[in-house]
Amino acid sequence: xxxxxxxxxxGKRVKLHDMCLRDGMHSMRHQIPVEKMVEIASGLDAAGVxxxxxxxxxxxxxxxxxxxxxxxxxxxxxxxxxxVVKNAKVSVLHVPGIGTLDELRMAADCGAGCVHVATxxxxxDVAEQHVGLGRELGLDTVGFLMMAHMTPxxxxxxxxxxxxxxxxxxxxxxxxxxxMLPDEVTARIGSMREALQDETEIGFHGHHNLGMGVANSLAxxxxxxxxxDGSAAGFGAGAGNTPLEVFAAVLDRMGVDTGVDTFALMDVxxxxxxxxxxxxxxxxxxxxxxxxxxVYSTFLYPAKDCERKYGxxxxxxxxxxxxxxxxxxxxxxxxxxxxxxxxxxGLMGHNSKGDKxxx
Amino acid sequence: MxxxxxxIIGPGNIxxxxxxxxxxxxxxxxxxxxxxxxxxxxxxxxxxxxxxxSAEGVDGMLPHVLEDGVQIAFDATSxxxxxxxSRKLNELGVLMIDLTPAAxxxxxxxxxxxxxxISRSVMNVNMVTCAGQATIPMVNAVSRVQTVDYAEIIATVxxxxxxxxxxxxxxxxxxxxxxxxxxxxxxxxxxxxVVINPAEPPLMMRDTIYCETAETPDQEAITKSVHExxxxxxxxxxxxxxxxxxxxxxxxxxxxxxxxGLGDFLPKYAGNLDIMTAAATRTAEMFGTEILAGRMELxxxxxxxxx
Numbered sequence: 264x265x266x267x268x269x270x271x272x273x274g275k276r277v278k279l280h281d282m283c284l285r286d287g288m289h290s291m292r293h294q295i296p297v298e299k300m301v302e303i304a305s306g307l308d309a310a311g312v313x314x315x316x317x318x319x320x321x322x323x324x325x326x327x328x329x330x331x332x333x334x335x336x337x338x339x340x341x342x343x344x345x346x347v348v349k350n351a352k353v354s355v356l357h358v359p360g361i362g363t364l365d366e367l368r369m370a371a372d373c374g375a376g377c378v379h380v381a382t383x384x385x386x387x388d389v390a391e392q393h394v395g396l397g398r399e400l401g402l403d404t405v406g407f408l409m410m411a412h413m414t415p416x417x418x419x420x421x422x423x424x425x426x427x428x429x430x431x432x433x434x435x436x437x438x439x440x441x442x443m444l445p446d447e448v449t450a451r452i453g454s455m456r457e458a459l460q461d462e463t464e465i466g467f468h469g470h471h472n473l474g475m476g477v478a479n480s481l482a483x484x485x486x487x488x489x490x491x492d493g494s495a496a497g498f499g500a501g502a503g504n505t506p507l508e509v510f511a512a513v514l515d516r517m518g519v520d521t522g523v524d525t526f527a528l529m530d531v532x533x534x535x536x537x538x539x540x541x542x543x544x545x546x547x548x549x550x551x552x553x554x555x556x557x558v559y560s561t562f563l564y565p566a567k568d569c570e571r572k573y574g575x576x577x578x579x580x581x582x583x584x585x586x587x588x589x590x591x592x593x594x595x596x597x598x599x600x601x602x603x604x605x606x607x608x609g610l611m612g613h614n615s616k617g618d619k620x621x622x
Numbered sequence: 623m624x625x626x627x628x629x630i631i632g633p634g635n636i637x638x639x640x641x642x643x644x645x646x647x648x649x650x651x652x653x654x655x656x657x658x659x660x661x662x663x664x665x666x667x668x669x670x671x672x673x674x675x676s677a678e679g680v681d682g683m684l685p686h687v688l689e690d691g692v693q694i695a696f697d698a699t700s701x702x703x704x705x706x707x708s709r710k711l712n713e714l715g716v717l718m719i720d721l722t723p724a725a726x727x728x729x730x731x732x733x734x735x736x737x738x739x740i741s742r743s744v745m746n747v748n749m750v751t752c753a754g755q756a757t758i759p760m761v762n763a764v765s766r767v768q769t770v771d772y773a774e775i776i777a778t779v780x781x782x783x784x785x786x787x788x789x790x791x792x793x794x795x796x797x798x799x800x801x802x803x804x805x806x807x808x809x810x811x812x813x814x815x816v817v818i819n820p821a822e823p824p825l826m827m828r829d830t831i832y833c834e835t836a837e838t839p840d841q842e843a844i845t846k847s848v849h850e851x852x853x854x855x856x857x858x859x860x861x862x863x864x865x866x867x868x869x870x871x872x873x874x875x876x877x878x879x880x881x882x883g884l885g886d887f888l889p890k891y892a893g894n895l896d897i898m899t900a901a902a903t904r905t906a907e908m909f910g911t912e913i914l915a916g917r918m919e920l921x922x923x924x925x926x927x928x929x
Contacts, residue, residue, distance in 0.1 A: 328834070392790065
């Protein structure tokens with residue numbers, strides 16, 4: 264018997280988690296002014312979005328030469344945003360190996376109420392300390408398994424169980440490359456739902472590189488996810504995250520309860536978020552390549568920078584990074600790869616504009 | 623030729639790789655290896671190679687230290703037991719080379735500060751972390767030319783080369799490395815980022831070093847200094863290679879390295895582990911040379927005074 268999508272999700276309750284002030288920091292090269300963050304967060308809160316993430320794009324401690332320096336520190340952002348948010352919980356991203364436990368303590372001290380502890384999808388065991396501290400600090404603690412398309416379903420489930428064993432109350436399947444298609448989401452979320460304890464929530468974080476953010480998020484809900492990340496106006500790495508106002512509208516029509524005021528969310532996206540960028544994220548050929556080749560979405564802008572600097576097309580650099588199986592955090596390898604490709608192509612080294620015809 | 627006799631504490635991968643390196647040394651001679659598991663493959667292998675072994679830890683070796691003339695001991699166990707190991711052996715006048723994150727002694731990166739540590743006759747040196755051994759020489763190569771306000775290092779290692787101990791304590795690993803980038807590397811402030819990549823076949827260790835200089839970087843002098851420092855490291859890690867750079871972008875200097883291991887006992891991609899055992903061996907050889915030449919005398923640290 265064929266089940267419709269609507270029959271599988273109607274009547275469910277789903278928590279939407281906005282990412283435009285964290286993943287969207289990538290789109291903005293981590294340069295969102297504090298007052299703009301406050302304006303957007305207040306708007307999202309008033310629209311009933313229950314969770315709002317605020318951090319450097321690469322999480323606590325991400326401000327660096329490797330990932331780009333933030334306009335302000337995580338602490339400055341959090342101290343400004345947390346007090347103006349009335350109903351929503353402010354969350355932070357924390358990547359072991361980038362951020363340290365001290366930074367997580369700082370975030371909790373600022374009043375953050377939720378943490379996404381993120382690791383590559385095969386390396387959950389570096390998160391034990393950080394998940395543990397999240398729980399100790401009383402945070403809503405999430406294990407966030409990135410680049411989940413790179414590992415088989417069974418292996419992902421094992422990693423999800425590890426996150427749960429460390430104390431994660433929610434475990435995410437994260438499509439960091441925007442590579443997954445709905446059936447791949449269904450397989451992953453469905454297997455996680457079967458394996459994890461009933462009280463452990465499951466989440467999905469999509470990227471829109473193949474335009475599948477909304478469809479994949481629906482598939483996730485249908486197979487048991489109760490938390491979905493998206494971003495007002497779709498601001499996020501690569502072609503952005505699942506556009507949250509679009510997703511909220513779809514869920515309204517399908518009878519899913521999110522508690523979000525869809526019109527109010529549309530207004531935040533249109534009036535506050537969108538004007539920040541003259542060219543908002545979209546599936547241009549480079550973003551599309553991320554999704555097509557399964558490459559970490561945040562590699563987009565540094566690859567474009569290297570195209571300008573060394574004359575190697577960003578698309579070629581991204582494909583090569585995918586071939587070398589580079590993962591989240593390895594932004595340093597973008598320039599390294601571009602330099603090597605420029606040498607191999609006879610484009611010379613530093614600051615060469617090169618001859619693109621050679622590529 | 624007389625050699626300085628050494629003991630290895632911890633018969634795991636690191637300890638065994640160390641043993642292979644010590645067997646080749648002109649200055650050092652491994653005589654003891656101790657562990658805590660009687661079934662340990664590492665101890666059995668060492669015994670086959672003619673090394674005295676004990677499965678009763680350091681205590682099993684202590685009664686023999688003086689008669690067997692052990693002067694240098696390598697600790698490849700864990701931070702939790704290192705302090706005790708060090709105290710017991712220091713009391714017998716044995717110099718400790720610490721490969722754990724305990725860091726009760728001064729941090730040692732051979733081409734940067736080993737000479738200075740030898741001149742101070744310290745009795746315990748800590749080998750920082752693999753990320754520190756790989757990157758701090760480069761930070762220093764820039765900071766010895768001109769002031770470095772900030773240095774940042776990114777170390778990427780193969781998933782298979784990172785054991786459960788480091789994974790459980792990744793925060794200490796990150797923080798110890800950051801602190802050493804500043805203290806030993808000579809940067810105003812430091813940051814370390816660690817990435818664990820599970821690709822198959824495993825990736826070679828990669829290290830990227832960014833330095834921000836206070837003034838406009840002297841490109842020629844920095845490039846020369848970097849190449850000279852790489853030659854220094856290659857003396858003990860032949861697979862320490864510059865892949866790209868140094869590049870200059872405003873005051874930002876970028877250096878891209880690859881570290882291939884010797885493949886003694888550990889696989890070649892695990893350059894991160896090799897650089898630890900190689901740096902530890904190098905350190906012991908430099909101390910050993912001084913001891914053999916009579917320029918350094920190891921002094922027992924009285925009970926209660928050892929770290």
